[in-house]
Amino acid sequence: MGLSHVDKNGVKMVDVGEKENTNRVAKAHALVKMNKETIQALVDEKTPKGDVLNTARIAGISAAKKTSELIPMCHTIPLNYVKVDFEVKEDEIEIITEASAFWKTGVEMEALTAASVAALTIYDMLKAVDKRMSVEEVYLISKDGGKSGHFER
């Protein structure tokens, strides 16, 4: 009987103590698919719970700031800014987020969390109109800073 038997793949928070502070930027993407009538309601500002996009933006920014509470192995990172932008298309809303910090570890999860929670908020604000929406293509667009340098998908 021993520890190795019951705990062989224990989770680990990466030690960032040896990493250098560098300028970190990450961009993420998400798409909320919906039917054209729902998009039209949004454009006409006839949505049942009020302003969809600014609410989603605030939710995304706020969620990015609590990434380390949501994702268990994430470090708490003091962010320089979070940006959440939307492109309203015929039958979808494209979400582009950006997070930045001068810190020892990257901010990919912050950008992805902002995108995901903004998408969920769009769903919540419009679900009385359309329950069949879906969130698609949540991914990291690019990442800068740190030892691994520039990444672009």
Add this chain to the structure above:
Amino acid sequence: MGLSHVDKNGVKMVDVGEKENTNRVAKAHALVKMNKETIQALVDEKTPKGDVLNTARIAGISAAKKTSELIPMCHTIPLNYVKVDFEVKEDEIEIITEASAFWKTGVEMEALTAASVAALTIYDMLKAVDKRMSVEEVYLISKDGGKSGHFER
């Protein structure tokens, strides 16, 4: 100069005071796409940050409990349970979540939040191996309870 000028589409939290407590269940879906080598690393338990799926499950359950902190117009709902299940496939992990409450309003957002945060956690636990993963098909599978009755996508 007046309020209507600056505040014409104000957000609104739905009043659930008149709604009846009924048994509410919602199921949600998400998919994390990744390459086969990453799936293999997970199956072989050779992932850099340890046990991916149980960490993602705990993160999803914990996030469902704080849905009303993440989604601005959501009500605080005391949940009966949250379930997060995974199906590991050749090049993707399917996430199925379920949330339930005996309450005045539905738990769709709780199920969707559990699915999204579980997906983000899978990304975080594996991103050192594969940054090109994406989250797809986040949607509501079904919903029961309340005046609107059964919904199935």
Add this chain to the structure above:
Amino acid sequence: MGLSHVDKNGVKMVDVGEKENTNRVAKAHALVKMNKETIQALVDEKTPKGDVLNTARIAGISAAKKTSELIPMCHTIPLNYVKVDFEVKEDEIEIITEASAFWKTGVEMEALTAASVAALTIYDMLKAVDKRMSVEEVYLISKDGGKSGHFER
């Protein structure tokens, strides 16, 4: 040497176990005083950080939901709704909030917290323009439900 010596006025969370669930409504008030130019910038939507009022409304609603985290002796209360309304005047913004729950204890603190945090958010969104703003007249307008019945200031 004894406990009574060091702990004579210990804080106490009221036991609400014997109280009945009744419909609780509370309304609160706050005022953010500012100069006319700042009001004009808001009306003209020329504020440096974007939409002031909807951001303040969302902040107020979100804060009401976490009242029991902010005010140490408050109970956690599942709210039916929170409302935050604004009246933009010549040199001030009036904030009227309303919170409601079917619960064993009142929601005064929720309404007051919504008003205070909405006011602070207005300050934050406009402080680059005007640091001399002040928050005034934060008070309970009225309260209904519970054994003590109707209260109006």
Add this chain to the structure above:
Amino acid sequence: MGLSHVDKNGVKMVDVGEKENTNRVAKAHALVKMNKETIQALVDEKTPKGDVLNTARIAGISAAKKTSELIPMCHTIPLNYVKVDFEVKEDEIEIITEASAFWKTGVEMEALTAASVAALTIYDMLKAVDKRMSVEEVYLISKDGGKSGHFER
């Protein structure tokens, strides 16, 4: 290759949907051991960071309210009250806590969390004086309500 291979002992949040609301009470215990000089400093109100016991009481009550954020498989429970009492002895402080709710599941974890966080706060408030303190005998004293009835240690 399959799910059972990688996820054989997945965590589970108990479904409390079938359980009845009953009056739940739980009491917990903790002990902070310290040397006599440290106790004397507390009794003489000569502690470097101010009032130890009321701070610990508030911390314990606040922590009980966020038990479901701290303990992953705990349900969110709206508490009727939390009580944190202290008995200052020659070389230790005894902590007795009590939590209560009219709910579908027990409040043991709430009482234990209150006791643990009160103990940690005593440590924090006094650690400049004595780093060798320890927390001992954190246990459930008793529990009432629910199908299992009365439990006493």
Add this chain to the structure above:
Amino acid sequence: MGLSHVDKNGVKMVDVGEKENTNRVAKAHALVKMNKETIQALVDEKTPKGDVLNTARIAGISAAKKTSELIPMCHTIPLNYVKVDFEVKEDEIEIITEASAFWKTGVEMEALTAASVAALTIYDMLKAVDKRMSVEEVYLISKDGGKSGHFER
């Protein structure tokens, strides 16, 4: 149909990446007005929920640490300290707060949040005695550090 139509005044989190770390200090003010009998109850330590001022102080300090969770466009700032002081007068309690950080952006909102939540907590601790209390004169007293230098109201 386009984005500019629906999202013309989107909120923005200021990018602090180019700003320098400097010593930041901010002081804020608030007043809780109440009748003389309520003040007397406080001085005589005959308040229904126990020690009012230390509870309010702890609430104010704790709230300052979570300012960026409450005010949507605020940055997370690791504070050097927060101070909350009270002056008990004939029919009011004056609250003076101070927050400090060595950081890229100011701590005004932290000082103001401490003052507001301390005031709300005083209200909560005394509302069984007096529901007509009001919070007045919440403002920034002074601010130091950063490019804009010293500000005094």
Add this chain to the structure above:
Amino acid sequence: MGLSHVDKNGVKMVDVGEKENTNRVAKAHALVKMNKETIQALVDEKTPKGDVLNTARIAGISAAKKTSELIPMCHTIPLNYVKVDFEVKEDEIEIITEASAFWKTGVEMEALTAASVAALTIYDMLKAVDKRMSVEEVYLISKDGGKSGHFER
């Protein structure tokens, strides 16, 4: 009548503004005592709520990140890592935690919080089997960094 009368032992958050950033490491200890059958259930992976140790580890790490929300006078510290290890023995589980930061103040409370919450989570995951478990010997093992240098219990 004056402030000194009612507020003589006010709590104080230490000003860390003058302290230097140094490498801080703290280790803490806790013990969860239980009967041999409970240990056996854990080793055999026959526990009612699933994987006990990884859940406790995640809970401990997550709690360490929110230490400053739990312990009122603690500073918010961005951690380099948190580690939670277990040694399963005949009738107890030993918990050893470690926290680290490059910061102006120590991380003792983070290590102790990780240990305490990991212990509480073990209790929660096993309490259906054994309610008589207790947490013992929660103490600081060692501490490095800062002006006071190395401490070992």
